Amino acid sequence: MKKIDRSYKVRKNFHQAKWDEAIIFELSQKGERGILVPKAENKISEKVGDGISKLPQNMKRKNVLNLPEISQNRVLRHFTRLSQETLGADVNVEIGQGTCTVKYSPKINDQISKLPKMTELHPLQDESTVQGILQIMYETDLYLREISGMDRITFQPGGGSQGVFTMASLVYAYYKEKGEENQRNEIITTIYSHPSDAAAPHVKGYKIIYIHPDENGYPDFEAFKAAVSDKTAAFFVANPEDTGVYNKNILKFTKLVHEYGGLCGYDQANANGLLGVTRAKEAGFDMCFFNLHKTFSTPHGCGGPAVGATGVLKHIEKYLPAPLVDYDGEKYYLNYEITNNPYSVGKIRSFNGVAQVVLKAYAWIRSLGPEGLYQVAKTAVLNNNYLFKKLMELPYVDAPYIKGKQRVEQVRYTLEKLYNETGVSTADVQRRMMDFGMHYWQSHHPYYISEPMTLEPTETPSKADLDEYIETLKFIFNEAYTNPEIVKTAPHQSVCHYIDESGMDDPDKWAVTWRSYQKKFK
Numbered sequence: 001m002k003k004i005d006r007s008y009k010v011r012k013n014f015h016q017a018k019w020d021e022a023i024i025f026e027l028s029q030k031g032e033r034g035i036l037v038p039k040a041e042n043k044i045s046e047k048v049g050d051g052i053s054k055l056p057q058n059m060k061r062k063n064v065l066n067l068p069e070i071s072q073n074r075v076l077r078h079f080t081r082l083s084q085e086t087l088g089a090d091v092n093v094e095i096g097q098g099t100c101t102v103k104y105s106p107k108i109n110d111q112i113s114k115l116p117k118m119t120e121l122h123p124l125q126d127e128s129t130v131q132g133i134l135q136i137m138y139e140t141d142l143y144l145r146e147i148s149g150m151d152r153i154t155f156q157p158g159g160g161s162q163g164v165f166t167m168a169s170l171v172y173a174y175y176k177e178k179g180e181e182n183q184r185n186e187i188i189t190t191i192y193s194h195p196s197d198a199a200a201p202h203v204k205g206y207k208i209i210y211i212h213p214d215e216n217g218y219p220d221f222e223a224f225k226a227a228v229s230d231k232t233a234a235f236f237v238a239n240p241e242d243t244g245v246y247n248k249n250i251l252k253f254t255k256l257v258h259e260y261g262g263l264c265g266y267d268q269a270n271a272n273g274l275l276g277v278t279r280a281k282e283a284g285f286d287m288c289f290f291n292l293h294k295t296f297s298t299p300h301g302c303g304g305p306a307v308g309a310t311g312v313l314k315h316i317e318k319y320l321p322a323p324l325v326d327y328d329g330e331k332y333y334l335n336y337e338i339t340n341n342p343y344s345v346g347k348i349r350s351f352n353g354v355a356q357v358v359l360k361a362y363a364w365i366r367s368l369g370p371e372g373l374y375q376v377a378k379t380a381v382l383n384n385n386y387l388f389k390k391l392m393e394l395p396y397v398d399a400p401y402i403k404g405k406q407r408v409e410q411v412r413y414t415l416e417k418l419y420n421e422t423g424v425s426t427a428d429v430q431r432r433m434m435d436f437g438m439h440y441w442q443s444h445h446p447y448y449i450s451e452p453m454t455l456e457p458t459e460t461p462s463k464a465d466l467d468e469y470i471e472t473l474k475f476i477f478n479e480a481y482t483n484p485e486i487v488k489t490a491p492h493q494s495v496c497h498y499i500d501e502s503g504m505d506d507p508d509k510w511a512v513t514w515r516s517y518q519k520k521f522k
Contacts, residue, residue: 009471014437015493017084024068024078025514034072085495087439089299095387095457095469096433097441104460105297109363113356123351127333133355134332137325140309140362147373148268148288149281150311155353156321160269162348163289163308164200164236166321167265169345170287170312171234172204173319174263177343184233184262190219192241192412195444197267206233217245217401224253228260238267239283240274242444242454243400244384244407254284263287263316271295272458273381273409276374280311287312296361305354307361321348379459380409383466387411387457390470396421396477400449410456412449419451424480424487426451432479432490436472 040051052060070078088094089104112118121133141153157163168187175181187206189197191213198208209227214220219237228235235257240246247253254264266280266288272295280288292298293306312320318341323334334352368376385406391397396418399411415426426442433440443452457466479487491497503509511517 009468010475011436011468011472014435016087016434016437016495017081018495019081019085021078021081021085023514024070024075027070027074027078028068030069032069032071032074034070034075087434087437089460092437092439093461093465093469094439095455095461095466096439097454097456103297103299103458105299105360106364106367109297109360112363113359118356118359121355123355127331131332133359134325134334135327136362137353137355137358138327138332140358140365141325143362143365144290144309144311147275147279148290148311149279150288151314152317152320152324153309153311154320154324154348155307155309155358156348156351157289157308157310158349158354159293159306160194160267160289160291160308161196161200163291163310164194164196164265164267165203166308166310166345166348167234167236167287167289168201168204168206169348170316170319171201171263171265173343173345174316175233184231186229186231187233188224188227188235188257190237190241191448192217192243192245193236193238194242194267194269197236197238201234201236213243213245213401215401217241217243218247218249219253221249221252225256228256228262230260232257232260232262234263234265236265236267238270240270240408240410242270242410242412243449244388244409244411244456245401246408250283258284265289269294270409272456273377273384275377276370277377281313287316292357292361297364298357298360305357307353307357309353309361319344321345323352325352376459380457381406383457383459383461384409384411384455386463387455387466387470390466391455391473394474394477397453409458410454412443413453413455414449415451415453418477418480422480422484424484426453428487428490429453429473429476429480431494432476432487433472434491434494434496436475437494438469438472 039045040048094103117132121130127134137155141155144153145151154166157166171187172181175184185205185207186209187198187201188209188211190211198210202208211219211224211227235253237247237250237253239250257264264285264287266283266285268274268280268288269291271290275295287310289308289310290296291306292309298307310320318339320339322336322339322344324338326333326335326338365373388399388407388411391411391413392399397413397415398417399407399413415429418429419425430440430442441454443449443454457469461469476487486492508520511520
């Protein structure tokens with residue numbers, strides 16, 4: 001009997017379910033029903049009426065709500081098929097973009113977040129009925145203060161980009177009180193920080209100044225000195241940046257900004273390798289944010305729900321969005337007074353954070369403790385640098401900057417040599433990885449590194465997982481030299497065929513909702 005190799009160096013027999021599945025609105029058939037909701041009993045109707053008549057006129061719909069009309073079994077088939085067409089940490093080895101929500105997260109935390117006591121919470125409940133979740137929010141605030149060195153945390157921001165927007169709003173409020181909001185109209189960032197560090201303050205009205213790297217990949221300090229002035233409102237930066245290079249001289253940058261009267265905001269989306277190692281306060285930052293869905297293991301799906309927990313030092317606290325959660329020794333409560341001043345940013349979003357996300361972060365922190373969090377950082381860095389060493393042994397893979405030195409929790413590689421010699425691009429490799437059930441990330445746009453490949457394994461993969469990912473990449477790189485067309489025309493065994501992306505940069509061809517699609521193309 002032939003022995004079957006189960007080592008899975010490369011999973012060549014992967015084939016994902018592929019359904020020619022229509023949008024649920026296209027499946028809709030008028031009059032078809034899944035569940036018939038019974039009318040209210042007479043006693044209830046006599047008490048509360050029909051539930052519509054008492055609504056103010058401006059709250060009543062002018063037109064019937066356009067919802068799909070579809071039977072229960074067809075709804076079930078539809079969403080089960082869609083679920084079979086997805087990949088994630090529960091299905092595949094997740095190395096590409098690992099901290100961006102898709103590292104493995106403990107399933108027990110998902111289970112506790114789905115308990116009825118959590119799923120049936122409502123943000124407008126009386127405080128006396130939600131003491132448990134208020135306590136969890138309050139204590140998670142305390143933990144994040146310790147981890148960051150900040151004096152107060154808000155959970156209102158719905159993700160990292162909104163965390164950056166919150167920081168930009170705080171900066172504006174701070175200078176508005178001083179009467180300097182018009183003078184201080186510039187925010188400095190770096191090209192390898194996340195694009196949100198420029199985009200969010202730009203939405204707030206700030207002029208953005210980019211700092212490019214020096215020959216070692218650190219933000220160019222001479223260029224930075226030339227950029228800082230009395231117009232500088234703030235310096236927003238990720239450290240380590242997405243190259244994986246950590247700016248060890250960051251305190252020089254923050255001190256210079258403070259000398260000119262500016263503020264400093266820390267984008268800590270890449271904090272996976274820093275827990276228990278460095279803190280925002282000691283690096284000279286006035287504010288920072290964490291993506292709870294990245295570093296603190298609370299996965300989100302399709303952009304939400306998430307929390308971009310934003311922390312500040314004492315002198316920024318009064319500008320935070322209200323309410324904050326406090327404790328008076330007897331009960332937990334929503335504190336509006338602490339930000340009750342004309343210069344507060346008010347609200348960033350309607351309610352105080354996504355309760356289930358904060359709960360999962362709280363459980364993750366409590367289960368690990370201080371030593372466990374430090375171990376997370378060490379393992380994330382170890383995994384990343386093992387991957388780095390193995391890939392750098394390949395002649396067609398390179399990584400710009402700090403030659404011979406390790407990175408932190410990720411690396412932005414370049415496949416420029418592979419592309420020049422074979423015509424196979426990083427986008428081709430990305431699509432081919434789908435044929436092996438794996439995810440791969442290139443870079444933010446625009447590309448500052450040619451043919452980029454950005455991998456961040458986090459603390460969750462084993463050595464066997466890393467080896468399987470490496471072997472799959474090597475298999476595809478070999479194909480690029482021996483059979484480039486199979487890579488260029490990928491994917492072949494995944495859900496999608498080769499996609500025409502020519503319209504990606506043309507807003508006239510975008511349709512992000514069914515309604516916008518109907519308006520544009522029907």
